[in-house]
Amino acid sequence: MSQTQADTTVTRRDFIYLGAGAFAAVGGAAALVPLIHQMNPAADVRALATIDVDISAIAVGQQIKVMWQGKPVFVRHRTPEDIAAAEAVDLSALRDPVPDSERRANAEENGMDRPDWLIVVGVCTHLGCIPIEGRGDYGGWFCPCHGSHYDTAARIRLGPAPTNLPKPPYVFLSDSEVQIG
Amino acid sequence: MSHQSTYRPTGPFTEWLDKRLPVPRLMHDSLVDFPTPRNLNYWYTFGGILTFCLISQIVTGIILAMHYTPHVDYAFESVERIMRDVNFGWLLRYAHAVGASMFFFAVYVHIFRGLYYGSYKAPREVLWMLGVVILLLMMATAFMGYVLPWGQMSFWGATVITNFFTAIPLVGNAITEWLWGGFAVGNATLNRFFSLHYLLPFVIFGVVILHIWALHVPGNNNPTGIDVRGKQDTVPFHPYYTVKDGFALSLFCILFAWYVFFAPNALGHPDNYIPADPLVTPPHIVPEWYFLPFYAILRSIPDKLLGVIAMFGSIAILFVLPWLDRSPVRSLRYRPMTQIFFVGFVVACGVLMYCGGKPAEGVYVLWARLATAYYFAYFLLILPIVGLIETPRKLPDSIAKPVLPAPALAGGTPIGATAAPHTDG
Amino acid sequence: MLKATRTLAILLAAGLGLAAGAAQGAGEAKHPHAPPGGWSFEGMFGHYDKAAVQRGFQIYKEVCAACHGMEYVAIRTLGSPSGPGYSEDEVEAVAAEFRVPAGPDPQTGSLVDDIGLPRLRPALPSDRFTSPYPNDIAARAANGGALPPDLSVIAKAREGGASYIYSLMTGYQEPPPGVTLEAGMHYNPYMAGGQIAMPPQLVPDRVAYEDGTEASVEQMASDIATFLNWAAEPELEFRKKLGFMVISYLAVLSLLVFLAYRRLWRNVGH
Numbered sequence: 001m002s003q004t005q006a007d008t009t010v011t012r013r014d015f016i017y018l019g020a021g022a023f024a025a026v027g028g029a030a031a032l033v034p035l036i037h038q039m040n041p042a043a044d045v046r047a048l049a050t051i052d053v054d055i056s057a058i059a060v061g062q063q064i065k066v067m068w069q070g071k072p073v074f075v076r077h078r079t080p081e082d083i084a085a086a087e088a089v090d091l092s093a094l095r096d097p098v099p100d101s102e103r104r105a106n107a108e109e110n111g112m113d114r115p116d117w118l119i120v121v122g123v124c125t126h127l128g129c130i131p132i133e134g135r136g137d138y139g140g141w142f143c144p145c146h147g148s149h150y151d152t153a154a155r156i157r158l159g160p161a162p163t164n165l166p167k168p169p170y171v172f173l174s175d176s177e178v179q180i181g
Numbered sequence: 182m183s184h185q186s187t188y189r190p191t192g193p194f195t196e197w198l199d200k201r202l203p204v205p206r207l208m209h210d211s212l213v214d215f216p217t218p219r220n221l222n223y224w225y226t227f228g229g230i231l232t233f234c235l236i237s238q239i240v241t242g243i244i245l246a247m248h249y250t251p252h253v254d255y256a257f258e259s260v261e262r263i264m265r266d267v268n269f270g271w272l273l274r275y276a277h278a279v280g281a282s283m284f285f286f287a288v289y290v291h292i293f294r295g296l297y298y299g300s301y302k303a304p305r306e307v308l309w310m311l312g313v314v315i316l317l318l319m320m321a322t323a324f325m326g327y328v329l330p331w332g333q334m335s336f337w338g339a340t341v342i343t344n345f346f347t348a349i350p351l352v353g354n355a356i357t358e359w360l361w362g363g364f365a366v367g368n369a370t371l372n373r374f375f376s377l378h379y380l381l382p383f384v385i386f387g388v389v390i391l392h393i394w395a396l397h398v399p400g401n402n403n404p405t406g407i408d409v410r411g412k413q414d415t416v417p418f419h420p421y422y423t424v425k426d427g428f429a430l431s432l433f434c435i436l437f438a439w440y441v442f443f444a445p446n447a448l449g450h451p452d453n454y455i456p457a458d459p460l461v462t463p464p465h466i467v468p469e470w471y472f473l474p475f476y477a478i479l480r481s482i483p484d485k486l487l488g489v490i491a492m493f494g495s496i497a498i499l500f501v502l503p504w505l506d507r508s509p510v511r512s513l514r515y516r517p518m519t520q521i522f523f524v525g526f527v528v529a530c531g532v533l534m535y536c537g538g539k540p541a542e543g544v545y546v547l548w549a550r551l552a553t554a555y556y557f558a559y560f561l562l563i564l565p566i567v568g569l570i571e572t573p574r575k576l577p578d579s580i581a582k583p584v585l586p587a588p589a590l591a592g593g594t595p596i597g598a599t600a601a602p603h604t605d606g
Numbered sequence: 607m608l609k610a611t612r613t614l615a616i617l618l619a620a621g622l623g624l625a626a627g628a629a630q631g632a633g634e635a636k637h638p639h640a641p642p643g644g645w646s647f648e649g650m651f652g653h654y655d656k657a658a659v660q661r662g663f664q665i666y667k668e669v670c671a672a673c674h675g676m677e678y679v680a681i682r683t684l685g686s687p688s689g690p691g692y693s694e695d696e697v698e699a700v701a702a703e704f705r706v707p708a709g710p711d712p713q714t715g716s717l718v719d720d721i722g723l724p725r726l727r728p729a730l731p732s733d734r735f736t737s738p739y740p741n742d743i744a745a746r747a748a749n750g751g752a753l754p755p756d757l758s759v760i761a762k763a764r765e766g767g768a769s770y771i772y773s774l775m776t777g778y779q780e781p782p783p784g785v786t787l788e789a790g791m792h793y794n795p796y797m798a799g800g801q802i803a804m805p806p807q808l809v810p811d812r813v814a815y816e817d818g819t820e821a822s823v824e825q826m827a828s829d830i831a832t833f834l835n836w837a838a839e840p841e842l843e844f845r846k847k848l849g850f851m852v853i854s855y856l857a858v859l860s861l862l863v864f865l866a867y868r869r870l871w872r873n874v875g876h
Contacts (some may be wrong), residue, residue, distance in 0.1 A: 020862040034269035261678040442849020454763035
């Protein structure tokens, strides 16, 4: 066997080994997709990712809790006093400074300017407890776990929570119906 | 290990680890440089295939358990949810259900291969017996797994099989109630079966480790059945047999995939898509195909207790097989008489499988009885007697001998092909 | 290679034989048959005939749903492109036609309305096709003691699948001489035992197809069987497509590994 022949042999052999090995590795990686993806939310769970809420029965000053994606969502029909209090706050004094105009229902995000409606995810941004309505020092919510106080725009005012209660994606389908999610 | 370790640490870390926990050395000695007879044919690839089956069942099973609910009111529904809503759930469930059949198919080939080449004979008795333990554990696991979807066959299969234990004199009913956790198969039964179905595969995994250990002490048997005499008889396990096993595994996966994707319910029974109903028994209760031969043995004996004894005996007898076969020659390749009886044995197993799926009446009972008689006679009469009276063919001098001067002998037929066993799994 | 071929041939014969071994006799019932054109969803490249699935759903909605639920099939899945493929609006409209249990009254916690019947509400796409009866006892009482089975997986729960449904729906006939029917039963040779509690449902033009197809008995039977097969195996199209890809991949892999094997063992006598 000449030197050249030997070289060619080695190259071809390496190629077929590498080729077979690489091809098997690709298949093995592809087989991981179903094994991993099965842990993502299933079709029935995803089907509940959007809910329609009828708000016609919520009087001014009232709040309802609805379940959305396994979490409570506060839908609050604010009084003029709530709105005035939220608007009067000096933003520089806030830990998570967001003006009330962006916290409440506005045309840009929610399809309708409705200062009287506040819709937020009711999960304390500290460690996940559910804040209680109408308690605390700022007329909004108070979290009983570690004493976070939220105001009437659900902004954090006092206590350990780092940020405001998050606003879920929602749009007004009509004056009386909101689609959350 | 029976051979000198050739492991050389590749760097300071592996050297450090080798003195403390020589796992790389163990892996190297048992999977890389393990000297393996050079003449193993494709029937020997099923050990690797079975390892794949076990791992595949464990992985898909752990995943299914994430979505399954072991409660009589929710089990069937949760399985349907897996099929419809869980991402790739249908694939995972079908792979698990078909995987059980593939596992048994492979294990039966593996067992018949061991029987044909005399792999149970000294010095591999413990290896063989561990294999029988694995078979028993597989059967228990498969049976309990089949109960979990809580369809009609799940429920009535569980009822019939657990009723075996009522055949035990005096304490039979007490044992059966203990198994059920009640006075019939119910929620308690489903819960414990789920728990044990999750546990047993890990027990199997442990016994498989022992099985491989017991394999690596005497080393592989081979189609000639003669002992390895030196380096010229062997090749390193890797890459020679990893690649060969890989090829066989790839072909096996094609069969596996064909069932999973194109005939996922062909090996199951339609009645198991009817939710369990304790008030209505299906007209024909049949176990999964891999239990049919044993089911046929059970039914071929008209007495309840004796039937159950015969069924368990048909597996128990495998434990003593190494001492029943008196022949000094291992491989049936060199045992012309036994070869013929072996073909008869495979046919008998096939007849039992066929009869187990048919109603226990008329001609099927007769066939099943004849096959049952042959099954036991093969172990209790034929192997002990024929082993002593037959004249074996001349054994080759060594494993390497018949293949080294190959060009001269030519004819084209390698020795492995002349005596491939005629089994159908 | 000869060895490999031979081993493989034996194994393949055995492996494929498993299917035959597992097939069970369907009792004394007549063997079901497919409609003359066969089923579009059979075979390696099987797929659902969308129009047939939609027509079949129309039959389910207008005929079957009066007695049969599909407890495991969610209404939203009607939008599946590998099934009926309805648009989102169409699915919502369909959902609104069905009534599902409403759960407890928010004020009183009661599960029943003013006259003691279960509280119902219009279904949402995320709901399932619940049984029209509040429970099995009510279902039996309304059907002369027979329980109309849930249809979610009926195509997988009967030997013959879609062909069984087709044969059963077209198979009603006068009982042969010597067969005495029990009270309230009908003769159908495809039913195990020959007697079925469900009266014949399909007569020509039982439904007026939205797509104008002529509603003959065979057409309707074929459509409802197609729909129920989809209900039982909604993953079928994806499964077969993926299966084709997986097996193609494995075939190439086998070839590559075989070449590597041949190359590796070239100089080893064995």
